[in-house]
Amino acid sequence: MDCKAFTLAVLALATAPAMAAAPLLTLTIHNPNPAALSQVLEVPLAGHNLPAMLKSDSGEVDTEDKNGDGKADTLLLWVTVPANGQQQVNISQGNAKPMARTHAELSVRQGGKWQGQKYVADGFTFKEADQYQTPPQLTDHSFYLRYEGPGWESDKIGYRLYLDWRNASDVFGKRTSDMVLKDVGQDGYESYHHLSDWGMDVLKVGKSLGIGSLGRLTGQGIAHFKDVKDTRYQLEKDGGLRSAFKVHYRGWKVNDETLDVDSRYQIDAGSYASKVTVSTRPATQNLVTGLVKLPATELLKGSSGDWHYMATWGKQSLSGKDDNLGLALFYKASEVAKVSEGDHDHMLQFTASEQPLHYYLMSYWPDPAKASSGDEAHFKALLTEQLTRLASPLKVSQVDWH
Numbered sequence: 001m002d003c004k005a006f007t008l009a010v011l012a013l014a015t016a017p018a019m020a021a022a023p024l025l026t027l028t029i030h031n032p033n034p035a036a037l038s039q040v041l042e043v044p045l046a047g048h049n050l051p052a053m054l055k056s057d058s059g060e061v062d063t064e065d066k067n068g069d070g071k072a073d074t075l076l077l078w079v080t081v082p083a084n085g086q087q088q089v090n091i092s093q094g095n096a097k098p099m100a101r102t103h104a105e106l107s108v109r110q111g112g113k114w115q116g117q118k119y120v121a122d123g124f125t126f127k128e129a130d131q132y133q134t135p136p137q138l139t140d141h142s143f144y145l146r147y148e149g150p151g152w153e154s155d156k157i158g159y160r161l162y163l164d165w166r167n168a169s170d171v172f173g174k175r176t177s178d179m180v181l182k183d184v185g186q187d188g189y190e191s192y193h194h195l196s197d198w199g200m201d202v203l204k205v206g207k208s209l210g211i212g213s214l215g216r217l218t219g220q221g222i223a224h225f226k227d228v229k230d231t232r233y234q235l236e237k238d239g240g241l242r243s244a245f246k247v248h249y250r251g252w253k254v255n256d257e258t259l260d261v262d263s264r265y266q267i268d269a270g271s272y273a274s275k276v277t278v279s280t281r282p283a284t285q286n287l288v289t290g291l292v293k294l295p296a297t298e299l300l301k302g303s304s305g306d307w308h309y310m311a312t313w314g315k316q317s318l319s320g321k322d323d324n325l326g327l328a329l330f331y332k333a334s335e336v337a338k339v340s341e342g343d344h345d346h347m348l349q350f351t352a353s354e355q356p357l358h359y360y361l362m363s364y365w366p367d368p369a370k371a372s373s374g375d376e377a378h379f380k381a382l383l384t385e386q387l388t389r390l391a392s393p394l395k396v397s398q399v400d401w402h
Contacts (some may be wrong), residue, residue: 023090024050028398031081033388040241040268043075043396050075055094058087060269062098062240076241078269081394097240101155101269103179104243106132106163106233107146119144124188130235139164147185147192147201150233150245152265155179156272157363158199159211161265163233163247167225168210171327173202173319173365195319195368202317202325202365208292208344211327212276212361214263216254217286217349222342227253241269259284273330273362273386283352285337289359290345291327292316299346302383304391306332310339310346311362313379323368326379330360330390362386 025048031037042064050072054061059078066074081087107128112121117139126146138144140162149163151172158172158181172192174180180198185191192201209215215222225231229251236244244266252259264277280287297314311328315321331348335357338349350357364382366375 021055021092023092023402024054025091025402026398026400027077027089027091027396028086029079029081029089030086030395030397031083032395033392034083035385035388036080036083037385037389037394038080039078039270039389039394041077041079041394041396043077043399045073045075048401050091051093053094053097054091055096056089056091058089060098060101060241061091061094062242064237064242068236076268078241079394086397100179100239101177101241102153102239102243102267103181104150104152104235104238104245104265104267105181106150106235106245107185108132109144109146117142124186126186129233132233134163134231134233140166141189143189147189150247150265151181151184152243152245152267152274153179153181154267154269154271156270157365159265159267159274159361159363160201161213161247162205163231165224165226165228166205166213167215168205168208168213169361170201170205170210171203171325171363171365172199173317173325173363173367174199175367175369193318199365199367200319202319202323203292203327203363204294204316204318205292206344209288209290209347210292211363212274212289212291212329212359214261214278215288215290216252216257216259216284217288217347218254222288222290222345222347223254225249225252236264243267254286257284257286272364272382273328273360275358275360277356277358278350279356280353283354285349285352287350287357288347289329289350290342290347291329293341293345300328300380300383302387303333304387306334307387307391308333308336309383309387310348311379311383312346313376317365319365319368323371324366324375326362326364326376326382328360328362328383328386330362330386332358335359360386360390 062076063072064074107126155177300311317323317325
């Protein structure tokens, strides 16, 4: 072979496409619904071990350690499955971590000291915490936790939880698919209440349960978390296709009944909804959640099988008096004893259960700069889509390990 021919042969080999990695497993996914569904799909690994970095021919792929033993036990896939159809997905070894389409965090202020129930410091410096125990003096507006508690977001929406006696969930409306919460509130406790390039805090919680917060129903109304011996936060997963954290409450006393409560908050990429899982010990009949009840809103309800939703739509956004906001709760009728109205909330009262309770909170905030007459119809379509995901989920009909 002459020199020119040899050079061309080497160039051909160098520029030839790399051989595709052999699949580690192949999944067949079925969609039984008359509309296509795009979402994160959860697949148990059933004891199989997989490399830390994976790829699929359907989209991003991620893993989760659900039992906390330090090993991935759940596969997370971004899939789009056609209506009344199926999709075959091949999973193989990858060379990069999944893009961050979700985020969860808690940040604690540094460099100051407590003066009563206020944390006083020069400037605002915060440190992220994967685990955290609230100090007994922490209350509302202590200026200690960045934006007052944990925050979690997807590429669609963001939320925060007041980690004090209020225990109320709030909504961050987003104008971008980027992860933004890491920068929110770094300059203090006021700027996120005003519309900016990323969005803003859009919900007025007041004395209510906000969106999907927990309370206890008493003869005097809803009791919040005013008398709790110990409150702890634990980050479970941050980044990729899913982020999640837990909050543990020990010794929550209301009247003569004391409970321990474990709650878990999870959000997936591409979703406006956040899953909440709650366990109480002992079981109780007075546990409630709800949606803030505000004027100029329409109450919406729907169901499919055991899954139901309660939602509100209307001019309830803090971004402007004419700006709309949609709020929703999805719940199992078999886990709810009563749907009712309180002074400040549309309420769901759970049945007493020794097993974990599951529900979803969801919000949709149309960017005021892009608002249109079709926003209400879009919110209602999102309600229908989420109800479909829950009542008639995608199914993995076959798993082939190679």
